[in-house]
Amino acid sequence: MRRRRTLTLRGTGALLAGLGCVIAANLLGAAILLYVGVLLLALTVLSILVVVLPRRSGTVARQISTDLLTVSETSRVTLRFSLRALRMPRGLWRDVLPDAVTGDAAGEYPSETGRLSYLLTGVRRGVWPVGPLVLRTVDPFGLAQREQEFGETRTVTVVPEVFTLAPLTVRVGAAGGTAQTSSSRLGQGSDNLSPRRYISGDSMRRIHWRATAHRGQLMVRQEEEESSPDALVVLDRSAARWSDTGTEVDLAFETAVSLCASAAVHLMQEGYGVDVIDSAGVLLGTLRGHEDDRDGLLVALALVSPRGDSRDLAALVGGTPPGPLVYITGEIDEEDAALLRPSGAAAPMLFATAPQRGAEAAATQLGWRFAVLGDDIAEAWEDVLPERQTMSTADRRGDADVQG
Template sequence: MPAGGSAVAEGKDPGGGMRAALGGLTTRGRSFVAAGVAAAVCAYVLGQSDLLRVGLLLAVLPLICVAVLYRTRYRVAGSRRLSPSRVPVGSEARVHLRMDNVSRLPTGLLMLQDHVPYVLGPRPRFVLDRVEAGGRREVSYRVRSDLRGRYPLGPLQLRLNDPFGMCELTRSFSAFDTLTVIPRTESLPYVRLVGEAQGHGDGQQRSLALAGDDDIIPRSYRYGDDLRRVHWRSTARYGELMVRREEQPQRARCTVLLDTRGIAYQGVGPDAAFEWAVSGAASVLVHMLERGYSVRLLTDTGSSLPGEGADGFTGGAQESADSAGLMMDTLAVVDHSDGEGLSSAYDVLRGGGEGLLVAFFGDLDDEQTTLVARMRQRGGAAVAFVLDSETWVTGGAVAGEVEDRLVRLREAGWTALAVSPGSSLRALWEQAGAQPGDSAGIRLNGDTGGWS
């Protein structure tokens, strides 16, 4: 649930009957009933009327407590607020719980419990003192996960107890909330990739929309437009003041390709190779969006996410912000695919004109290496991070076969790097920039300047 929001639900008895209430007898209550029945039997056998009265008192007291607690009509409203609702792996979120007594009667002792998945930590429990009529109580707890994903929180439960501890009833709320744990991202340096298209935000290349009167694409006049740009022929045609579209900013494009094939990775857990690839893809997506690129996320299955703009690329600034959230939500739950090859992704990329290509690959055999080499478009920059499963499982050096495949990718124009366990994406990004550049390499902007 977004920070600042709330979901209010009325408490209700899930049992729906006296039978459920009787099932709420505690160990003390059941012991009293058993002792009362035993005393009554002994009184009948021994002919002791006083013992019979004691037995009836012991047996009836828990039943009276059940009846009183069952007929209690506390009207309690509960709400939950997450702050924030989307957190990176390893970061904490705080869950705020609020209980409001909306009835005219004060409540008794309340035991509050919230259901959370075990990966977020222990199940939180709170004891609330008597809540006056119209009063409220607020408590909070923290959750943290080392595994990305979407985790449901709820339902919230209240446990009601009688003063003697004979009976305990549970009343649940119906509201659920979801905590999204997104991949951890790294801040990347600003590098200049030779061959990438220049758009606003990283240059000022623009495409002119005026090639003559026949090519004019007019638009409605807006306050502040130069009157010298008024196109009178279109104004006469449409019956309203129209102006020329003289310049259209062209945003540079970047495709981030994530290999999710199950056969390309080994190992599970937060330190697995696949988790590094997902985190790396998230870091590049955020970095390119900050640079003003129009970005899309592509997987080996050919799925383009979020797919709101043309060909799956993000559009304007507001759409980029929304798409960034959708991409991070998608990466929070992305899992291995059943595919065995990268042909579907190649079919999407072979059309050309995709701009910069940054890919994260698992194991590549000879066939897939050849296919990846053909993905790199002529004149476009392409960077590949290759994660060898054997290296990640054994922790050894990169095998010779992997080095040979990296050489083949470099010969095809890729800037290809092998990723070892524990590697920093920022360091690899800088390492790629320090490599001797060809038409697709990463280079420093000038001899003395920093990264651009």
């Protein structure tokens, strides 16, 4: 944080004017200039002593109305500031804010109640420090100033924005699109899970670590009876898919993260148990209908960034294909799309922020419902719904008939 100089612009002017008067008095022999110069210098020194010498201490209690702040969401920050000093200075307060949030975090001090508040708006996801509180006081003549920090910083977590998406018009699953998929994947249920030996092709996310340690061999979770539906959301954050912007924000990646959160929350609301992983197989969160699950996923997504490489999608899906499969990626070409096999998913949906020529055709040929992910996340989601896909196919056939 940049500190202000002790002398204000007016104080600097007074100091220079005083020195000028003293020098001119010696050169011109004018006693009146000497008196004026000494007066200005003495006044400047006195102003500095007035703001610097008093010892002040204080306590700050900072409260934010929401634990998790969504991008573009506004929250209220309330501070209770207790200052102990010989006198209560009239000055200005401000709370130090990072660039990732905005807010009018400044005002006049002291307030009558010692309660300070302002509105805070999330701009960029992440975990950011807020504070400390800075009190700026100025002497009565406006020649000198002092800035002093009080209290500690507090972190605020800005999570990706979650958009409302259109419902799936059909229930995808094994019964011809009329029943949801029965699942035997990680995390489905708690009382009816039994471990069995690991078989080649099982997802590594299903490993039962406690049973593995007990028996000395890899064991995986297997459900005896489970009717909860299952969905999988994959965020491809491999570095090759995204632009290296250095310190700049990659807006395409931010949109992809927001779609990842929106799709996962939406599928959970439709009754699916949702696993969210990245393209390397790292589990980012699971949604099983609990509010804590949602918050945990959003916090995890607040911290993700492009890195590493991606694994084969079939290895990520494992032996049991999900119902809805949402795969979100960045820049892909035709060859990349041809390697993304949906592995038997009942409703595979592929979103790409920067598809190259031939990528959509290659993905569609494998059975994906494909959409280009732009600024409008809700519209991109609607583009992969069955009726929109049917209309797009009919339009393409109509164009072909006209050209023929």
